[in-house]
Amino acid sequence: MIEIIKKTNIDFMGKRYIAFAVSGIFSVLGILAIIAVVRGTANLGIDFAGGTAVQVKFDKTVKLSDVRKALDEGGLTGADLQEFPAVKKVLVVIKKIGSGAIDTKSASTSAGVSDKVIETLTKGLKDNNLTVDSVSEIGPKVGSRLRTDAMWAVIASVIGILIYVGWRFQFSFSIGATFATFHDVLAVLGVFYVMGYEINLILLTALLTIAGYSLTDTVVVFDRIRENLRAMIKEPVTNVINKSINEVLSRTLVTSLTVFFASLALYFFGGEVLHDFALAMALGVIVGTYSSVFVASPVVLLWAGDKQLVKK
Template identity: 35%
Template sequence: MSEPKVLNFMGRRHWAAAFSITLLLISVVSLVVRGLNYGLDFTGGAQIEVGYEQPADVEQVRTILTDAGYRDVVVQYFGNNTDVLIRMQEDNNPNLGTDVLALLSQERNDVELRRNEYVGPQVGEELREKGGIGMLVALGLVMVYIALRFQFKFAVGAVAALIHDVIIVLGFFSVTQFAFDLTVLAAILAVIGYSLNDTIVVADRIRENFRTVRRDDSLYLVNLSLTQTLSRTIITSLTTLLVLIALGLFGGELIRAFSEALTVGVVIGTYSSIYVASNILLTMQLSKEDLMPPEKEKADQDEVPSWLADPEDDKP
């Protein structure tokens, strides 16, 4: 019987490693140089949403508020060109929304106040610190789980893939300077779960093939495992991406950042489960001996029992 066709994924593992290193370097450099564009959830300040009956001019709104003495004013469209979101670094003032509305009404009378929120800077700093700690704890627990369920080399590969995914998603938001808020942080934690699930499916198949296939070629066994799980990986990723694209297009501004972060995370997570985790397993020289269950200690079959060694004991 001819062997099934096995795709040579790992034949391009060196190119994949170079690609991953390039993305990581770009992400890290951008995070160090540019940082993240933290949203109101992390920086603190006021957020006001106003609506117009006719398309608004964000530059005009920004000029009006800046001339009025407001600090660090950021104005952008919120879903369409008649909804405007205003962020500014101001102290807690319950009447701020009313004051801003009065200023804007002097220029145009077709504006209405829809939302007025305030987040204190201490709360924002606490959210930022606890969010980072949450990601580190999640990665640590994942490593322990994979090491207990599979083997330590699988744990190293899985955690490396997760760190790879998180850094690249953060780098994407640093390069694009899209607002980084709590919804994006929640999306990154979801990316960890998604990528881990995909990696575990691949790892489980690798372990099974290393134990059952009568072949000692680690490269072949990893390629065989990736080929066998490819259809499942593609179907899962595509269906997830279709949902995320729909959310990004029709879900509105409130969840757009969430869908953007998850879309990038799903693409990178699918790539990393194939070319990062598996690549590290080969680099650490995974072998059949690593995955074989420990044999129980058996008595030496050639050892002569004591009752046969001295036949005089059996005489009546």
């Protein structure tokens, strides 16, 4: 209904090797991120690392620097802090893996850690009364199990995509869709890892959402390719794929921009809780749109060559 870009004739397949080089770099970053997650050396949230999260509400506005100072003086160095100034709340997160935030001998249980956090803040900020909103505790074994389950969830989703696209189209198309989905997940995960963002269940949720979005966008392109392959039997497959992508380019951009602007709105106005999710979605939309054009379709071409992809 809305054509941002009018009729185009871009040789997308002619640029596939440059795109593969760029995609390879982002995929390597994603693989490194996965290795770091498995080894526990990445910036893991308490969902995966295990630890304690205590959210407290103060009577008066408090500065994070004052909270940090109180925790440091109480021996809780290295805690992660998150501020909610509109409601005068602060979230204190102490991880088990690599945090060095607390002597585990003096507080061997999660309850001991949360009690020490509350006691330290109460003593260090005497002029500002606080109440405990919530306490979340995850043991190291549970965090390790969640990391494993998270990876299996991503693998299971990709296998499901492989089966679905193979059933709806044919095997070469499912290979392209699978590569594109893996590419998108690895690229966003790699960017978060390099930028030092926390890797947690919220990011996993975003990655699975991105996989679904990428598949939807890819299927639209594949549908047009299949239609044109049947209508342009004598044309080389390369020409058919280029024509198909050009025909759906405007639709792809309209959809992508809609989701992208919605993600930006969540990023700027959705609050701290949705910050990382919205950022991952914004990056995922860009990467997913790119992969539908420069990863999924070129992989189909490389896998099947210029041979006939559909029955007459």
